[in-house]
Amino acid sequence: MTGLCLVLVALGAVPVAVGAYQFLLIPLHAWRNHYRRAAPYLPRVAVIVPAWNEGAVIGRSIDRLMGLEYPESALRVYVVDDASTDDTPEVVLGRAARYPGRVFHLRRAKGGQGKAHTLNHGIEIVLAEDWMEALLVMDADVIYRPDSLRRMTRHLADPEVGAVTAYIREGSGDPNYLTRFIAYEYIAAQAAARRAGNVLGALACLAGGAQLHSRENLVAIGGRIDTSTLAEDTITTFRSQLAGRRVVFEPYAVVLAEEPGSIAALWKQRLRWARGNVQVTKMFRHLWFRPWRDRRIGGVSFGLFWFCIFLLPVAMIGSSLGLVGLFLLHSDLATVVFRATWWLAAGSYVFITAMVVQIDAPTGRRSWREAMLFPGVVSLVVMALAFFPGAVDPDGRISLWGLDLPPAGGVAVTLAIYAWVSCSMVFAWLARRVEATRAGRLLAPLLVYLVGYGPLLCAITFDAYVKEYRKAAQVWDKTEKTGRVMV
Template sequence: MTWHDVLVVVLIMAVAAGIIPVLAGLVQYVLVPVHAVRNHLGKAGPYLPRVVVVVPAWNEGAVLGASLERLMRLQYPPDRLRVYVVDDASTDDTPEVVLGKAEQYPGRIVHLRRAQGGQGKAHTLNHGIEQALADDWMQALLIMDADVIYRPDSLRRMTRHLADPEVGAVTAFIREGSGKPGTVSRFIGYEYVTAQAAARRAQNVLGAMACLAGGAQLHSRANLEAVGGRIDTSTLAEDTFTTFLTQLDERRVVFEPAAVVLAEEPDSVDALWKQRLRWARGNVQITRRFSDVWFRRPFSARGAGHRLSGLTFGAIWFSIYLLPVAMTAAALGLVLLYFVDREVARHTFEAFWWVAVITYVFITVCTLLLDRETARRSWLQGLLFPGIGSLVVMLAAWVPGLWEERVPDLLGIEVSSLSIEVMTLIFYSWSLIAMLGAWVIRAVERLPAGRWPSRVLLYVLGFGPMLCAITIDAYVKQWRGASAQWDKTVKTGRVVG
């Protein structure tokens, strides 16, 4: 084998690295239908434990009243539900809102005021959890966000899983519920179906859950005490940390898709970036903190009795965690391969994007069918999730010569060989171009009158590539040791339940 052949093989392997996350996503969706026959409902049963709801709140006056009112209207015995609102030294009318509701529902809503605020969500939660564990009344504890709206039957659908003593925690489906969602919110709504309604069904099947939704975490008292009676404060992903600890202690974490919780999500690129940067940095921290778990079963004593160390779950986790790396490797591999062997590069490009086309069609159709309510609101964002640019590249792989010959012939345009080369290199490197373009979208949005141009760019470059760009930003900030603070996402009360 010559050096030329070796180089070609290496570059093809680089491109193949980009296919792995695509296939991992496909595997998750193949598992979704299995959830109909392999789920936890067989071990669930009517169970209505005494539940304490802990609501962390810092300047949530605009949204807290509606959330508390809906909690009071849950289809759950009133004498078995108490709400502790932990006021993190708010400077708005949050105390007045809570005290007003506490007077309206005496004994059911409790206002807990922290004298010192600003330490982050985990510290605020721990204040409430400490109070809840101080007496024997509480049998289960629900952690939620101040802005979310629980549908009437959601809590009892979650508690039924705690009838099984092997279950330590249950989470719900967080659905974007803004009354008039904008472009970014609609993209998030579609993404939540993929990341929750689909992915967590698959994780139920695998028996390994990646994360309890931050706004919907139901813990049994036994589980809460077993994980230390408090939430971890050393990471930006306290919900994921607790999810892993629960499973490492050999208790199940279950996703209940029929329990729907509505939330208001960011509708600006900048707000989205700040939120997801926190989440992505948290995942970097979690990946390192649990380095002795990945792919170790059965060789790690710590891994006995859970499935976090399984090959499939690990592949799914790292496919998401390293997705930007894989996409960059694929793009650079194709570009370099173009200069080494153009014929091999063309076939590799077509094979790579053919896999992407099949996966895109399958996942998009399944997602839109999985949650019809979100599909009605976000069908366009679902179709354009990878970006118009990626769809153009998919067509280039699906119909060779389409953009270089067929379209120009149809329009009567002559395309030079240089233009074809430039077009080819753009196609080959598009995944990298789209990720880098996310910074441009954010910069444009910050300009005067930049909102609409930024939305056009978002449709062209894609929401998926933007999430990859945010993950890259998280890598860099974590490597540089940048300040890891909990940035609050501002909510305005747009949820309509």
């Protein structure tokens, strides 16, 4: 039993170590990148914008596209209207009149089938013509910086590159606590982690709001977007690389997006993403840890990065069970292992946070508080306890800063400390429930700061496991946009 508990704790520590390893790769991006094979290249680009009730944001997005630093004759925008019931058609038709021959309105008679079906409607029409040389898929609310498209197209000068993605940055003009957490997360998950993907030569996902495909790549993957899952962008990314073409992340092509400002909206968005990842994991089960020439997506490092995110809730629960089990077995190893794992967590946390806030300094300065409290105040306290040798002993006595708890209380607190990484997901779920109450506006942010944004994401992933196991309805439920993106 002691051996089993040690294995569980070790497995729980793997994602922490792999996270540090991933960020150690990022400085290598200065040497291992695609810029040597990139060159000025301005192909004819067709932009596909799926839109359902996007009247509040679609007009400005089109205007910004028309203002890109890109030849007017080489850029066309096709808005695929998914049977909108608001003023989306009128807004798009107005822009089509303002930019004749450059903006087109494609109306679907029957909507509600999801983003992939909407995209395929536009892709079929665009591919039927010979004009398009590259296809840009974007969301209706995102704002491209003026130089972003040409920074992306330069990579397509290399015929071995099939697709390019940009850095999606949270761009709300009036950020709240949650959008600041998301802003920090996006630096870590995109600006940082995707650089590591460039170093490895394999990416997990093209950003849904900024994916540029060569015509050849689009044809090679079947000329259509997958409609069988909730992760059409990830499936497209995998298939592009399995077809033998490279996928590149361009960190200096910046795209601003409006992100959820409430836990409920975030949960809805990320549940869809997490369920999609479950589906992708099953769909490509023949791929994992099976590298072969020119297909690094099957490599060991790529597999570790994928599964350490995908199975992070499982690892957290296993780590808690292992520590609690060692304590109940009256093993002296409990405190030793507790301190070792949290020392590893503390070292990785400091290293990763220091790197992330420097990669996108303006966003890092705006979200410095959320960067520090990403794991949550309680986790930081538990982390600090690991650096005080006498704070928690094998018998469950707690002695710290003059506080000496009685044995019964000490045992209870010790068990809570050892189980915290799992309990944090329960409290994150509670924050979602509290948000819907009258006092939620005040209590929900407090709970998230205490529990941590990371555990909130893990709770959503765990919910995705449950939804997939129960075969819950697979609905593409888009996030409501209000036009808060800062231009």
